């Protein structure tokens with residue numbers, strides 16, 4: 150039986166999970182593929198005693214893996230931008246297929262990496278990088294290949310969803326973040342999780358694979374969950390909504406929306422039920438309609454599941470001595486459309502507004518009049534006498550869908566009123582129509 154040789158770079162959370170699943174399920178994988186996935190070399194900065202490498206060659210220099218002539222598939226699981234980029238480009242130069250879980254690398258350096266890989270005709274795959282163990286890249290790139298994809302929206306950061314879920318149950322942000330780190334869910338720098346950078350990396354990749362546009366991470370709008378308060382979580386619930394951190398990409402005639410931010414979603418929608426480290430991605434195609442992909446977005450073996458599926462695809466190519474591959478971003482390069490990313494002011498959304506107003510007669514009428522002057526219709530309004538504190542009372546408003554430009558102008562005017570002396574809190578809302 151043929152061996153396909155795999156070299157693993159990085160033996161942390163995902164590397165460790167990959168090693169364990171590859172070892173534990175070796176014969177099952179052989180039964181599915183007809184060849185033997187052999188771990189030919191492992192490299193990581195610090196050796197880990199809990200993994201019994203037996204006679205597998207080990208080094209602390211990851212470049213030993215890409216320079217090992219026996220290695221067919223290089224698996225990059227070190228994370229980060231720079232060294233990972235050098236490593237992957239070196240592997241490609243050496244004619245090796247590459248599997249990575251590194252969405253930061255693909256979102257930022259993917260255009261360059263795919264161009265280099267195309268010249269060598271090697272596979273570079275990244276399923277584990279987007280929504281962890283959920284095979285969503287396979288679904289969008291291959292399963293939905295017949296469709297024009299119109300929009301994609303998803304919970305695509307496990308750490309953030311874990312934090313929002315636990316906050317809803319009354320727990321503190323900082324305590325839950327520490328727990329997510331201990332469980333191996335968070336990025337090396339957890340601000341990537343809580344400030345939406347990680348979700349923007351993943352959304353950038355999803356939008357490219359769905360719409361056939363180049364990767365444009367630098368143009369994505371990114372807002373995290375660090376400003377979300379228990380008060381807003383509770384009041385969204387009263388209005389029939391749940392706050393989720395979403396990545397949203399929408400194709401419009403003028404360009405694409407590419408945005409990551411906390412979002413009110415109807416509590417009755419399936420996506421509102423997605424809790425903890427789970428992720429879910431909604432993809433709308435013109436032929437199939439709305440589809441949803443759901444499962445663990447982070448964690449050692451859950452992520453390893455996607456890494457190994459990619460290794461198997463690359464290994465099939467090695468075993469068959471074939472040069473056939475699915476286009477990196479689902480479209481042939483000549484068919485990619487360089488659609489502009491629309492400015493946030495052009496985005497269309499509904500909004501949740503929390504206005505801290507002085508308890509004076511006529512304030513509500515002034516607020517309603519400013520919104521109306523800007524063409525903003527109110528879906529619901531809530532003010533509770535019991536919340537009067539220090540002479541101020543919160544007014545909660547849910548608007549109909551408008552352009553972000555209209556809301557920005559209205560908020561400027563609201564904040565200029567003498568009856569309002571705090572910043573207006575604004576959270577976008579989606580109904581997925």
Ligand SMILES: NC(=O)C1=CN([C@@H]2O[C@H](COP(=O)(O)OP(=O)(O)OC[C@H]3O[C@@H](n4cnc5c(N)ncnc54)[C@H](O)[C@@H]3O)[C@@H](O)[C@H]2O)C=CC1
Nearest residue numbers: 159160161162163193194226227228250251333447448452
């Ligand atoms: N943890 C998770 O649930 C998920 C992580 N990812 C991605 O997978 C990648 C790895 O993440 P984790 O396993 O969580 O990180 P980790 O920090 O647990 O593991 C990284 C490993 O690589 C080693 N390493 C880093 N730089 C190195 C270098 N220059 N030379 C030698 N060894 C080096 C580290 O010593 C460590 O053992 C990242 O790109 C991450 O974004 C993707 C999906 C889920």
Ligand SMILES: N[C@@H](CC=O)C(=O)O
Nearest residue numbers: 306307308335336447
């Ligand atoms: N830190 C990421 C890991 C997976 O991509 C997350 O929490 O989703």
Ligand code: NA
Nearest residue numbers: 276279281283
């Ligand atoms: Na995935």
